[in-house]
Amino acid sequence: MRTLTVDLGERSYPIYIGAGLLARADLFKAHLAGRQVAIVTNETVAPLYLKQLEASLSGCELTAIVLPDGEAFKTWETLQLIFNGLLQARHDRRTTVIALGGGVIGDMAGFAAACYQRGVDFIQVPTTLLSQVDSSVGGKTGINHPLGKNMVGAFYQPQAVIIDTTVLATLPARELSAGLAEVIKYGLICDEDFLAWLEQHIDALRALDGQALIEAIERSCAAKARVVGADERESGLRAILNLGHTFGHAIETHMGYGVWLHGEAVGAGTAMALEMSTRLGWISSDERDRALRLLIKAGLPVVPPAEMTPEHFLEHMAVDKKVLDGRLRLVLLRRMGDATVTDEFPREVLDATLSADYSALVAQLDQ
Ligand SMILES: NC(=O)c1ccc[n+]([C@@H]2O[C@H](COP(=O)([O-])OP(=O)(O)OC[C@H]3O[C@@H](n4cnc5c(N)ncnc54)[C@H](O)[C@@H]3O)[C@@H](O)[C@H]2O)c1
Ligand SMILES: O=C(O)C(=O)C[C@@H](O)[C@H](O)[C@H](O)COP(=O)(O)O
Ligand SMILES: [Zn+2]
Numbered sequence: 001m002r003t004l005t006v007d008l009g010e011r012s013y014p015i016y017i018g019a020g021l022l023a024r025a026d027l028f029k030a031h032l033a034g035r036q037v038a039i040v041t042n043e044t045v046a047p048l049y050l051k052q053l054e055a056s057l058s059g060c061e062l063t064a065i066v067l068p069d070g071e072a073f074k075t076w077e078t079l080q081l082i083f084n085g086l087l088q089a090r091h092d093r094r095t096t097v098i099a100l101g102g103g104v105i106g107d108m109a110g111f112a113a114a115c116y117q118r119g120v121d122f123i124q125v126p127t128t129l130l131s132q133v134d135s136s137v138g139g140k141t142g143i144n145h146p147l148g149k150n151m152v153g154a155f156y157q158p159q160a161v162i163i164d165t166t167v168l169a170t171l172p173a174r175e176l177s178a179g180l181a182e183v184i185k186y187g188l189i190c191d192e193d194f195l196a197w198l199e200q201h202i203d204a205l206r207a208l209d210g211q212a213l214i215e216a217i218e219r220s221c222a223a224k225a226r227v228v229g230a231d232e233r234e235s236g237l238r239a240i241l242n243l244g245h246t247f248g249h250a251i252e253t254h255m256g257y258g259v260w261l262h263g264e265a266v267g268a269g270t271a272m273a274l275e276m277s278t279r280l281g282w283i284s285s286d287e288r289d290r291a292l293r294l295l296i297k298a299g300l301p302v303v304p305p306a307e308m309t310p311e312h313f314l315e316h317m318a319v320d321k322k323v324l325d326g327r328l329r330l331v332l333l334r335r336m337g338d339a340t341v342t343d344e345f346p347r348e349v350l351d352a353t354l355s356a357d358y359s360a361l362v363a364q365l366d367q
Contacts, residue, residue, distance in 0.1 A: 002218050006137060007229040011157045015137060015221050017214060021164040022049060022125070025056040031160040033121040034094030036061045038086055040109035041100040042069040045127055048170055053100055053125065063089040067105070071258035074104050074144045076152075082112040096121045096159070102128035102175075103135035103262065107153070110141030114156035124161040128171055129179025129213075130263050133186075133220035136161045138228040138241075144257055148319045149249040155233050161221075165213050173206070177299030178263025180205065181244070183216050184294055185270065186223040189240045192337030194219050195294070202297045239322055239341040243331045244270030247304070250316035254308055260301075267300030268358075275361070276353040277333040280345060287336050289365055296362070303358040310354035 001018035016027055037060045041050055046066045054062060065085035067078055086095065097120060099109035106124050113122035124136035142153015168176070180202070187195030197219075198205075204212040224241065231238040248269030251260050260268075271292060278288045295302050304313075322329040322341065328350075329343045 002214065004218065004221055004225055006157070006225045008157060008232055013158060013160050015161040015163065015225065017132075017163045017165065017217055017221065019164065019166045019210060019214075021162050022052045022167070023056060024162075025058070027160070027162055028053075028056050028098075028123070031121075031123055032060070032096045033159075034092075034096070035059075036063075036091050036095040037098060038063045038065060038089070038091055038095055039098045039100055040065045040067065040082055040085075040105060040112065042067045042105055044069045045101045045105070049100060049127060049167060053098070057098075063091065067108070069104075071104055071144070071252070071262065072256075074108055074257065076143060079108060079112055079143055082108065083116065086112070086116055091116070091120075093117050093120060096123060098123045098125055099136075100125045100127065101131070102126065103131040106131050106135050107141050107150070108143060110139070110156055110158065111143060111153050114141055114154040119156070121159050122156075124158045126161065126163060127167045129168060129176050129217075130182055131179075132163045132165070132168075132217050133179060134182040134224060134241075136163070137221055137224045138238075139232070144253075147253070148316070149252055149257075150321075151319070157232075163217060163221075165210065165217065168208060168213060173299065174261065175263075176206065176208075178261040178267075180298035181263035181266040181270065181295070181300050183220050184291075184298060185241070185243050185266065186220050188270070188291060188333060188336065189243050189331075189339035190223055190227070190337060191219070194223070195291075195337060199294055202294065206299065236341075239329070240331055240339040242322065242341075243333075243339055244268075244273050246317050246320045246322065246328075246330055247272040247313065249320065250313045251304060251308065253316050254312050255305060260305070264301050267295050267298075268302055268304045270295060271302035271358060271361075272304065272353055272356075273330070273332055275356050275358070276330070276345070276349060279349050279352055280332065282332065282334050283336060291336070292361065293365060296365075302362060310351060313354050
């Protein structure tokens, strides 16, 4: 087992990474506030892993809250189902909420924990690659609004993150690729060595090689822990974790939540951020192409949806959480492995990025 720490003073917590950790009763029990535990999961994950987790929590007073599955259910209405489950089973302030599932479950269960009786403890047990490398770490919790992604939520840190890598065996290939978008993100924003490692190991990761997965998860979580430890509430540096997300969130909102997976939208959004960084002269077209090849090898889309016009993008991007005083701020690459958040770009470069021909960009890659 590998153990990392998210260093946030009195809110610091461990991230445990290893094969078979769902069976480690000792890890779970070390982080419970009291005897009451509410497991929040969904109708896909419950039949696969709920019994295993319940076995590790023997002796606890358990409630399982099983939600409908999908990004389209990351809503107020579903949040209310969590509160109904907690109240019906008379959960008190010493309850621990355990999120068992992907990022949708983790974000919602964390937000419910932040709100229930003004805050109860929670533990993240992420079961998708995306949630193991990104969403379970750092305390961003929340739900979507029809007008914008993750627009209602709270910063609320878990007590621990327990990552069992064996659960990835049942993850659909499309979801694995979506997770790789966030893994590649870390290489691009802050770790060029990791980017080179990913180029060497992308096939092994897609083939679910256990050692490669553990290394990718550990390096990703370490990068995220470093950034979050330096800027928990995104007053500056943390925004680099949003590479590709301003464009990507526009795609998710415009297409309807769940039509494009979050990781897929981040893949295409990252291609747009790479293109804009190239047009600004910050990275070369060879460097852009190198990153595009890796995204494609990971099984990700790098061409935004054909039905989205520049005007559609601009409309959705105007409600991005990084907008300040009406000014759009974007995460772009100054160099490979070095991201920055900036509002200093000519409007024409943004317009050119939004109307660029991404299919042509892909077509020239192999020529
Ligand atoms: N809080 C953050 O910092 C943060 C970071 C990145 C993404 N997010 C959010 O995370 C969400 C995306 O998370 P996601 O990609 O995990 O999607 P998800 O939670 O929808 O899970 C993807 C699918 O995989 C299924 N699944 C989960 N584990 C499985 C397993 N082991 N075997 C088989 N099927 C399994 C789920 O039921 C679902 O159908 C988005 O809402 C995004 O906004 C949050
Ligand atoms: O943890 C962060 O900070 C991130 O930006 C991670 C992103 O991958 C994630 O999608 C996050 O939910 C986006 O946050 P938002 O504040 O832009 O909604
Ligand atoms: Zn993301």
